[in-house]
Amino acid sequence: MAEAVMRVWRGDAGGGAFREYRVPLDEGMVVLDVIHRIQAAQAPDLAVRWNCKAGKCGSCSAEVNGRPRLMCMTRMNLFPEGEPITVAPMKAFPLVRDLVTDVSFNYEVAGRIPAFRPKPPQPDGTYRMMQEDIDRVQEFHKCIECFLCQDVCHVIRDHEENKPRFAGPRFFVRIAALEMHPLDTHSRTELLRARAGLGFCNITKCCTEVCPEHIKITDNAIIPLKERVVDAHYDPVLWVVRKLSRK
Amino acid sequence: MNHETHEFDVIVIGAGGAGLRAAIEASAQGARTALICKSLLGKAHTVMAEGGIAAALGNVYPEDNWEVHFRDTMRGGKMLNNWRMAQLHAQEAPARVLELEAWGALFDRTKDGRILQRDFGGHRYARLAHVGDRTGLEMIRTLQQHAVHKGMDVFMECTIVRLLKDGDRIAGAFGYWRESGRFVVFRAKAVVLATGGIGKAYKITSNSWEYTGDGHALAYWAGADLIDMEFVQFHPTGMVWPPSVRGILVTEGVRGDGGVLKNALGERFMFKYVPEFFRAETAETEEEADRWYTDKKNARRTPDLLPRDEVARAINAEVKAGRGSPHGGVFLDIASRRDAEYIQRRLPSMYHQFKELADVDITKEPMEVGPTCHYMMGGVRVDADSAAATVPGLFAAGEVAAGLHGANRLGGNSLSDLLVFGRRAGLYAAQYAEGLAVMPTIDAGQVEALARECLEPFERAGQENPYAVHQDLQECMQGLVGIIRTEGELEKALEEIAGLGERARRVRVEGNRQYNPGWHLALDLRSLLTVSEAITRAALERRESRGAQTRDDYPKMDPQLGKVNMVIREARGEMAVAREPLPEMPRELRAILEGDK
Numbered sequence: 001m002a003e004a005v006m007r008v009w010r011g012d013a014g015g016g017a018f019r020e021y022r023v024p025l026d027e028g029m030v031v032l033d034v035i036h037r038i039q040a041a042q043a044p045d046l047a048v049r050w051n052c053k054a055g056k057c058g059s060c061s062a063e064v065n066g067r068p069r070l071m072c073m074t075r076m077n078l079f080p081e082g083e084p085i086t087v088a089p090m091k092a093f094p095l096v097r098d099l100v101t102d103v104s105f106n107y108e109v110a111g112r113i114p115a116f117r118p119k120p121p122q123p124d125g126t127y128r129m130m131q132e133d134i135d136r137v138q139e140f141h142k143c144i145e146c147f148l149c150q151d152v153c154h155v156i157r158d159h160e161e162n163k164p165r166f167a168g169p170r171f172f173v174r175i176a177a178l179e180m181h182p183l184d185t186h187s188r189t190e191l192l193r194a195r196a197g198l199g200f201c202n203i204t205k206c207c208t209e210v211c212p213e214h215i216k217i218t219d220n221a222i223i224p225l226k227e228r229v230v231d232a233h234y235d236p237v238l239w240v241v242r243k244l245s246r247k
Numbered sequence: 248m249n250h251e252t253h254e255f256d257v258i259v260i261g262a263g264g265a266g267l268r269a270a271i272e273a274s275a276q277g278a279r280t281a282l283i284c285k286s287l288l289g290k291a292h293t294v295m296a297e298g299g300i301a302a303a304l305g306n307v308y309p310e311d312n313w314e315v316h317f318r319d320t321m322r323g324g325k326m327l328n329n330w331r332m333a334q335l336h337a338q339e340a341p342a343r344v345l346e347l348e349a350w351g352a353l354f355d356r357t358k359d360g361r362i363l364q365r366d367f368g369g370h371r372y373a374r375l376a377h378v379g380d381r382t383g384l385e386m387i388r389t390l391q392q393h394a395v396h397k398g399m400d401v402f403m404e405c406t407i408v409r410l411l412k413d414g415d416r417i418a419g420a421f422g423y424w425r426e427s428g429r430f431v432v433f434r435a436k437a438v439v440l441a442t443g444g445i446g447k448a449y450k451i452t453s454n455s456w457e458y459t460g461d462g463h464a465l466a467y468w469a470g471a472d473l474i475d476m477e478f479v480q481f482h483p484t485g486m487v488w489p490p491s492v493r494g495i496l497v498t499e500g501v502r503g504d505g506g507v508l509k510n511a512l513g514e515r516f517m518f519k520y521v522p523e524f525f526r527a528e529t530a531e532t533e534e535e536a537d538r539w540y541t542d543k544k545n546a547r548r549t550p551d552l553l554p555r556d557e558v559a560r561a562i563n564a565e566v567k568a569g570r571g572s573p574h575g576g577v578f579l580d581i582a583s584r585r586d587a588e589y590i591q592r593r594l595p596s597m598y599h600q601f602k603e604l605a606d607v608d609i610t611k612e613p614m615e616v617g618p619t620c621h622y623m624m625g626g627v628r629v630d631a632d633s634a635a636a637t638v639p640g641l642f643a644a645g646e647v648a649a650g651l652h653g654a655n656r657l658g659g660n661s662l663s664d665l666l667v668f669g670r671r672a673g674l675y676a677a678q679y680a681e682g683l684a685v686m687p688t689i690d691a692g693q694v695e696a697l698a699r700e701c702l703e704p705f706e707r708a709g710q711e712n713p714y715a716v717h718q719d720l721q722e723c724m725q726g727l728v729g730i731i732r733t734e735g736e737l738e739k740a741l742e743e744i745a746g747l748g749e750r751a752r753r754v755r756v757e758g759n760r761q762y763n764p765g766w767h768l769a770l771d772l773r774s775l776l777t778v779s780e781a782i783t784r785a786a787l788e789r790r791e792s793r794g795a796q797t798r799d800d801y802p803k804m805d806p807q808l809g810k811v812n813m814v815i816r817e818a819r820g821e822m823a824v825a826r827e828p829l830p831e832m833p834r835e836l837r838a839i840l841e842g843d844k
Contacts, residue, residue, distance in 0.1 A: 028489020028604070028605070040712075041716035043757070044270070044713065044764070045766070047763065048284075052290075052292075052455045052458060053495070054496070057289075057295065057455070096762055100426075102426075107395075107403075126348075128359070129360050130360050138379075141385055178351075181351065185353075206575070220708055
């Protein structure tokens with residue numbers, strides 16, 4: 001039977017190191033299966049966050065051979081047989097233990113985004129929306145909040161000091177979903193410009209590359225938002241028209 | 248020892264659809280509300296729901312209404328459902344779906360811009376509001392984003408291990424932070440259980456790690472009644488290959504959108520498995536079945552969309568008869584029946600899931616599928632209107648509560664259940680809390696004893712590995728208390744569960760209390776063992792085959808047993824099973840069920 005050589009980060013905020021584990025492999029296994037095997041037989045206290053093991057909850061984010069990935073959707077046969085595979089926690093967030101990081105930053109940002117505020121419904125109490133008008137927003141709603149895009153984004157990955165003034169790709173997607181929602185009446189362009197730090201993004205598309213849901217974060221969310229900010233901020237006529245027509 | 252202590256009017260345990268909806272409602276009523284969950288917010292099992300939310304909106308078929316939905320639900324549950332819950336559910340589901348839309352959810356649309364509805368097993372009309380095949384994600388994210396602006400306190404990665412009582416009534420809960428391992432005490436007037444199911448008691452399951460039956464066990468240990476514990480739903484279509492993905496769900500939406508089941512001979516075998524109970528409403532020929540997708544008036548439903556218990560049994564029988572697929576399942580074929588563009592648009596995550604995990608392109612080849620443990624019909628016995636359990640101050644909603652689905656749940660009725668009864672649980676818990684003048688008192692001695700008990704696995708001389716005990720329990724439940732059951736095997740399971748209980752008491756964990764999964768599992772094992780015993784005892788007592796319970800030694804439905812629930816409660820330190828009559832259905836509702844015979 002084939003065997004994998006895994007180098008898994010073990011440690012906490014105080015320090016740690018990669019430790020090597022040898023694990024027997026079965027057909028079709030993903031990285032998370034291998035981590036579970038290590039837990040069951042070699043390191044019962046190996047800390048890892050996971051839930052669904054089906055690519056739907058976005059809990060098992062880690063850096064496998066340096067690339068941000070969902071462990072449950074990363075097949076072992078992706079890697080050359082016999083070569084060691086490193087598994088490390090996401091770098092952009094403070095380490096709790098082993099592969100688990102403190103992602104509370106993301107929940108704080110989420111709480112600061114003004115909520116959805118719909119226009120009134122039709123007289124019959126329901127809403128009418130055409131499918132073609134919601135296709136783009138449905139793409140944004142596919143986000144499983146794995147925070148891999150946050151992890152890879154160099155604005156916060158390498159600059160902890162930017163976190164208070166940069167929402168990150170996940171939340172640009174969230175804001176875009178609200179801004180482009182056919183029923184929403186808020187405007188969040190000022191938030192984007194002033195407090196969410198949209199200007200920090202220099203569209204390197206790293207976020208789009210790691211998104212397991214294949215959301216075109218840069219092209220479909222960030223760039224249109226940048227255009228809105230520019231229009232709203234530098235074109236007062238358009239800004240007034242937008243305001244009056246509720247976009 | 249001084250533990251971190253918080254005080255609330257209402258605490259909600261579990262933050263899936265039911266817990267979020269309950270917390271939103273309790274908070275809206277003015278109750279000081281806490282939402283406590285084992286995982287991060289937004290990761291609960293609801294996120295995995297695929298097919299849709301059943302609600303008789305009548306957007307696709309104007310003929311649909313709550314009475315038809317009520318009838319379908321009762322028949323799907325083999326009439327063992329709590330009629331009042333089935334009625335409230337069918338009546339209130341449409342309003343809950345529209346409310347979700349007003350909170351920002353974006354369902355797929357009809358051509359005239361209303362909420363599109365899809366076909367699903369056991370539903371007479373296309374009834375499921377959906378977003379492709381990721382409806383649960385849309386629902387949980389909408390509720391989560393709505394909730395965070397409502398001023399409740401959220402405690403993430405916090406596990407509750409015991410409910411606390413003051414005399415007969417609820418006084419709060421005791422738990423630990425997963426991250427630090429430190430203990431935490433919640434003082435509360437009311438507790439809403441919304442902890443989901445028990446799937447991790449089984450080896451092949453579509454459920455996430457959280458599904459360890461915590462709420463079922465917490466309620467039982469607090470003296471509440473459980474009912475219908477024998478009814479564990481095996482979803483007919485889970486992935487079977489490769490081994491590491493075995494059990495992952497394949498949505499019923501594949502069949503709702505035109506996919507059919509075939510055996511190794513290429514036969515659409517479901518036509519051979521139409522039970523008498525559903526014969527009058529099921530297509531007899533492939534031609535009629537195919538016509539039904541577009542003509543509900545003149546054609547009857549395809550047997551591929553019989554309720555899940557029927558389809559799971561049929562697949563099981565085909566595999567046993569040697570007509571299975573290479574890896575021990577059957578084929579689910581949509582590739583030969585719908586074009587690639589349609590499949591990718593309607594079933595994007597199924598496409599993705601098979602492509603990435605199994606190297607199968609579902610637009611070109613059939614999937615291999617087989618039954619997987621999916622849903623617990625049984626759970627906390629509740630009052631239909633208020634979701635109140637039999638212990639004052641305790642409420643339950645969603646999968647952890649029982650009654651709505653009877654002996655078998657229809658697909659799509661779970662997400663609607665979460666919304667309808669989540670809201671009701673939150674509402675009535677807040678009202679109960681408001682009516683309680685004084686905060687109940689917590690027994691400090693009991694808290695200290697619980698803390699010591701939780702730490703025992705670090706200090707024991709025993710050598711049992713928690714992962715090994717869990718694996719053996721899963722083997723036991725899968726092999727002996729699975730889809731097909733017999734008295735002999737159930738008796739054997741009880742013995743094994745007792746033995747595993749002994750081993751669980753000798754479990755030793757390594758490391759410290761900081762984010763230690765081995766320790767967390769050691770504590771979860773207690774709930775798993777309690778619910779496993781309850782399932783097995785109830786299954787032994789129900790000497791008939793009905794819905795999800797198939798007894799090889801009692802293959803028929805017994806009309807007398809169709810009038811009772813099996814009730815599990817603690818009596819003198821032992822788990823006891825009692826038969827108690829179902830609530831009597833009023834005449835006007837009986838007429839709905841009899842009207843179309």
